[in-house]
Amino acid sequence: MTICPAPLHLRLVLVFSGKRKSGKDFITDRIQERLGRGVCCVLRLSGPLKHQYAQEHGLDLDQLLGPGPYKERYRGDMICWGESRRRQDPGFFCRLATRGALQPVWVVSDARRLSDLTWFKSRFPQQTRTVRVQSSEETRRQRGWSFTAGVDDAESECGLDSGVEFDWIITNEVNAPSLEEQLQPILKLVEESAVL
Numbered sequence: 668m669t670i671c672p673a674p675l676h677l678r679l680v681l682v683f684s685g686k687r688k689s690g691k692d693f694i695t696d697r698i699q700e701r702l703g704r705g706v707c708c709v710l711r712l713s714g715p716l717k718h719q720y721a722q723e724h725g726l727d728l729d730q731l732l733g734p735g736p737y738k739e740r741y742r743g744d745m746i747c748w749g750e751s752r753r754r755q756d757p758g759f760f761c762r763l764a765t766r767g768a769l770q771p772v773w774v775v776s777d778a779r780r781l782s783d784l785t786w787f788k789s790r791f792p793q794q795t796r797t798v799r800v801q802s803s804e805e806t807r808r809q810r811g812w813s814f815t816a817g818v819d820d821a822e823s824e825c826g827l828d829s830g831v832e833f834d835w836i837i838t839n840e841v842n843a844p845s846l847e848e849q850l851q852p853i854l855k856l857v858e859e860s861a862v863l
């Protein structure tokens with residue numbers, strides 16, 4: 668396999684993970700707002716997956732991409748569908764999601780498996796940092812989460828529960844330090860990477 672060098676414009680790859688309704692999209696959107704769309708793009712590994720799944724199954728892509736309950740009806744089947752692609756090629760969705768990303772900071776919102784982290788760390792070893800978002804089950808419940816067997820006890824949700832040393836852990840709870848405060852070290856690193 669040929670490994671392509673990191674694109675010259677790429678300074679930082681922030682790879683986020685966290686359980687359902689921990690707030691990955693909420694936080695990565697805040698980071699993009701802070702940095703601006705010219706500097707920072709949010710890349711979702713589930714983007715190309717949902718795109719193709721929606722096309723093949725005649726589903727509403729916008730709703731699959733959104734935070735509402737619609738996507739939960741299809742989550743189990745989407746996981747199986749995506750895993751059959753990943754078995755043939757573990758980097759399949761990582762490659763598609765990063766294709767054509769021209770900004771110097773990439774924020775990947777939804778790593779779920781060790782193979783996702785390995786893909787970014789092996790391609791962009793200098794640039795990649797990992798961030799875990801965590802919230803209590805109670806908080807996640809208030810945001811619409813309920814335990815689903817086959818999803819919440821499977822690799823899609825548990826693949827990064829152990830064996831990873833994250834560069835940062837963000838606690839997304841009302842009684843935790845503010846997100847503003849917790850995001851400071853990350854935003855500082857962006858500044859040091861001289862993209863602002």
Ligand SMILES: Nc1ncnc2c1ncn2[C@@H]1O[C@H](COP(=O)(O)OP(=O)(O)OP(=O)(O)O)[C@@H](O)[C@H]1O
Nearest residue numbers: 685686687688689690691692693694734810839840
């Ligand atoms: N700190 C916060 N303050 C207010 N609302 C929040 C906060 N964090 C998350 N939310 C809300 O909780 C819901 C779930 O958050 P979000 O979609 O970001 O989670 P997620 O981890 O991306 O979940 P999923 O894996 O299901 O996509 C959203 O409606 C979001 O707006």
Ligand SMILES: C[C@@](O)(CCOP(=O)(O)O)CC(=O)O
Nearest residue numbers: 713716745746749777779823
């Ligand atoms: C099918 C899947 O990509 C859905 C992800 O949806 P979301 O990021 O939770 O909105 C999860 C997976 O790939 O295991």
